[in-house]
Amino acid sequence: MDPNTLIASLQDAVPAAQLERVPSVDLQTTMYVSRDELPAVARVLRDRSDLAFTFLAEVTAVDFWPREPRFELVYILVSIAQRLRLRVKVRLHGADAHVATVSGVWPAANWLEREVWDLFGIAFDGHPDPRRLLMPEDWEGYPLRKDYPVQIRMTPRVSEPLQVTEEEFRASVTKDRLTRS
C-alpha cells in the first residue's frame, strides 16, 4: 500500500488522530500521532485486514532534552500479510510525560513499555504491571534521560541487616504457624 493512501485511510478511520507524515531515510513510513488517539489508531492498525499490523517490533523513546516537547515515543510495527513496516511516533512534553498503554492491543508491549518507564520515566496509563524492568526497584531517576548525571561517583548505599530480637522472632514464628493452621 502506498504510504499516503495508508495515512489517508487511517485519518478517515480515526478523524481526531492528527496524523502527520514525516520523511524517512530507511523505507519505513513514519508518522506522528496525537497522544490521545494512540490507542484508537493502534486498534485500527492491528484489526483492519488491509493493514494487519499484527507485530509490534519495538517500543522505545528518545529524549531530545532541552528541547520541548522533549520525548518522542517510537512504535515500530510490521505487517507480515501486507509486507509493510510503519513507525508511529508520539510527542510528549517533559512535564506531562504519560500516554495510554497499548499492551491491550499488542501483548508484547507489556515489557517494552515497562522498559521505557524504567529508563525514561514515561508513564503508561492503564498498564497492567507498571514496575521497573531492568533497574533495581528502589533506583532513583531514569538513566536514559539526557539530564541524568553520567560519570558521577555516587556513594554506595548500605542497608543494615534486619535487626530482630529473640522475642520478636518467636512471636513472628508463632503468628506464622497460626495463620497456616
Next chain:
Amino acid sequence: MPEIRTETMTVNMGPQHPSTHGVLRLVLVLDGETVLSAAPTIGYLHTGIEKTTEQKKWQQVIPLVERMDYLSAQSNSLAFCLSVERLLGIEIPQRVRDIRVLLAELQRINSHLVWLGTHGMEVGAVSVMLYCFRERELLLNINELLAGFRLFPSYIRVGGLREDLPRGFHAAVRAFLGLFPAKLDEYEDLLTKNEIYLKRTRGVGVISKDDAVAYSLMGPIARAAGVDYDVRKSFPYLGYDTYDFTVPTQTRGDAYSRYQVRLAEMRESVKLCRQALERIPPTGIFAVDDPRITPPPKDRVYTEMEALIQHFLIYSQGFTVPAGEAYVPVEGPRGEQGFYVVSDGTNRPWRVKSRPPSLLACQALERMIVGGLIADVIAVIGSIDVVMGDVDR
C-alpha cells in the same frame, strides 16, 4: 483420620542457576510438580550499553553492540552498521555485501551450535555439547584468522569491513562447509529419533501461532509455531533476494519443532555460505570509497601528508552522521534484530536502541511454562535460546 493438607510452594529458580543461560530469575509457584505461575525477573546483567553508546563515536559503538548478544556478535554489528549506513546514505560495494552475508550466516551456525549444545546438555544429552563445541571451534578459528579475535571480531565496520580478507580465508571456510553437513547428520543421529529427547521436548513449551504473533516472537520460535516470517525474505537486505534458500517452518510450536527449525536453518545457512563464497573474489574492494569514513591504507599514511591528515581526523574525531533516524532490521540467529539509531548530526550517536529478540522471548516464557511440569522448565528455557546479555543489555 486428619485430612491431608496441601499447599502450594514458591520456588526461586535462579538467578544463579546453570540452566538459565546467564542470570535469569524465575519465581515459580508449584502445586506438586505442576507450575501454577511463573514470574521472570530480569535486569541482573544490565550494563547500560545504550547509555554508554551516547558517549562514544560512531565507529566505537561497534565493539559495544557486539557484546550485547554475545553469541551473535557479527549480526549485531551488521545491524548497527546497516542502520548507520542508511543514515549516511552510502552505497556499499557488492563484494562487501556478499562477505557480510557469509559472515552473518556463519554467525548463525555458530550461535545455533551453542544453542544445540547447551540445550542438548540440559535435557540430558551431554555428548551433543561436545560435538557442537568441536565444530564451533572451527568457526572461532575462522574468526581468529579474520580479525585476530574469536568471539567479538569487530570486523564489520560502518562503510564496509576493517580490512581485506586474509590469505587462506576461502580455504578455511570451504573446509568447514565441506565437513559440516556430515556433522549435522551426526547431531541428528544423536537427537532426532532419540526416545529420551523426544519425551523431553515433544509437546513441551507449546506456544500457539496467535500467541507467537501477539508476543512479537519473530524468529525461530515463531517459525516453529507456523509464522512464516523471515526478514531475509520479507524485507530483503544485502541482496538476500538474489540467493537461493528456503525458510523452514513447523506448525506444532513445541520445543521439538524449534529444534527441527534450527537444524534446518543451519542446513540453509550452509547453502547460503556456499553461494556467497562463490561470489566473493579473494581480494578486492573491502570498504566504501569515501574519505570521510574509510581510513586511507597504511602505506599512503606513511608517505603522503593528505593521507596522514585524513587518518588523524578519522581516528581522533570520527565522522559525522546527518541528523535523522533509521532502523534497518536483519534476521539474527534469534529473530528480527535491529538498531534504532538517532543522530543529531554530530560524531556521536544521540540514541542507539537495540531490538532485543531475547527480551521478547523471555516475556513469552511465562506462557510456555505455566501448566507444565517443573522439570520441563529447563527444557523450555533451553529451547527458546535466550542470551541474557541481549535481554538486559
